[in-house]
Amino acid sequence: MKKETNPQIKSSLLLLLASIVWGAAFVAQSLASGSVGTLTFNGIRFIIGGLCLLPLLKGHNIRPSKIPFNKLLGGIICGLALFLASTFQQAGIALGASAGKSGFLTACYIVLVPILGLFIGKKCNIWVWPAVVIAISGLYLLCISKSEAGFSISTADLAILMCALLFSIQILCVDHYAPIMSPVALSCVQFFVSGFVSMVAAIIFEMLPNPSAWLMSLSAPTSWIAILYTGIFSSAVGYTLQAVGQRNLNPALASLIMSLESVFSSLFGWLILRQTMTGRQLVGCILIFSAVILAQLPQKNPDSQETTSPSISN
Numbered sequence: 303m304k305k306e307t308n309p310q311i312k313s314s315l316l317l318l319l320a321s322i323v324w325g326a327a328f329v330a331q332s333l334a335s336g337s338v339g340t341l342t343f344n345g346i347r348f349i350i351g352g353l354c355l356l357p358l359l360k361g362h363n364i365r366p367s368k369i370p371f372n373k374l375l376g377g378i379i380c381g382l383a384l385f386l387a388s389t390f391q392q393a394g395i396a397l398g399a400s401a402g403k404s405g406f407l408t409a410c411y412i413v414l415v416p417i418l419g420l421f422i423g424k425k426c427n428i429w430v431w432p433a434v435v436i437a438i439s440g441l442y443l444l445c446i447s448k449s450e451a452g453f454s455i456s457t458a459d460l461a462i463l464m465c466a467l468l469f470s471i472q473i474l475c476v477d478h479y480a481p482i483m484s485p486v487a488l489s490c491v492q493f494f495v496s497g498f499v500s501m502v503a504a505i506i507f508e509m510l511p512n513p514s515a516w517l518m519s520l521s522a523p524t525s526w527i528a529i530l531y532t533g534i535f536s537s538a539v540g541y542t543l544q545a546v547g548q549r550n551l552n553p554a555l556a557s558l559i560m561s562l563e564s565v566f567s568s569l570f571g572w573l574i575l576r577q578t579m580t581g582r583q584l585v586g587c588i589l590i591f592s593a594v595i596l597a598q599l600p601q602k603n604p605d606s607q608e609t610t611s612p613s614i615s616n
Contacts, residue, residue, distance in 0.1 A: 325566025
């Protein structure tokens with residue numbers, strides 16, 4: 303009789319697949335950044351992601367019209383935070399940040415989340431502090447360049463770092479509202495909120511100034527391939543893989559596997575976009591990834607209230 307596969311192995315493989323999907327999303331975002339505006343791209347993809355999650359609400363016997371206002375408010379707050387974080391991320395990519403660099407800089411949120419959690423009364427894992435030192439060293443090697451005028455950092459890198467900070471805030475919002483709201487409903491609401499706000503801003507700042515150019519930007523097939531990939535696979539499929547994969551897995555191990563999206567973003571950026579890094583930048587990536595792993599080591603005291611650092615789908 304064939305022995306059944308260990309549930310933990312299945313869960314690990316599902317989360318690994320999720321990290322691959324999210325890593326490839328950075329490539330899709332890079333492809334779209336050359337033609338579609340930041341706000342338009344995020345608006346359409348998040349609305350598509352929300353639409354894809356609607357069938358899951360039905361499967362959980364949740365009716366959108368029956369969600370209480372206090373719970374709906376939580377989704378709105380998370381959606382606004384997601385809007386700000388994703389806007390800075392896509393803007394940084396549009397300004398020239400490579401897929402790999404964007405992936406590793408965004409992953410810094412894993413180190414930032416427990417630190418920000420201190421301000422709302424959550425205890426911080428002791429391993430976070432050496433992780434901060436290692437992450438700062440990695441950021442220096444990855445982002446800071448030396449010239450005749452001195453040390454400098456690009457606007458694109460600053461935008462991605464701001465994105466990591468905003469994603470940290472978004473995760474703390476999700477951490478607060480998740481216990482009182484279905485994860486499926488919370489994700490669905492925040493996708494729609496982020497998509498709606500992005501589209502309103504896109505109409506004002508990207509469409510109205512030049513409607514013909516705006517329509518032309520959406521006529522390229524590559525633009526829609528990127529939009530559909532990030533909307534369907536990165537959002538809906540990635541979320542589903544994460545939700546199913548985390549059922550039978552230790553949270554620390556789950557977060558570690560999902561943080562591999564930064565590694566896959568660099569790999570796909572090299573394979574598909576032919577984007578490369580210098581030796582100095584690669585060392586910076588290794589240090590940042592080491593900090594991410596260190597920040598996720600389990601706390602010795604199991605009773606301590608610690609901020610969770612779930613991975614985020616782009």
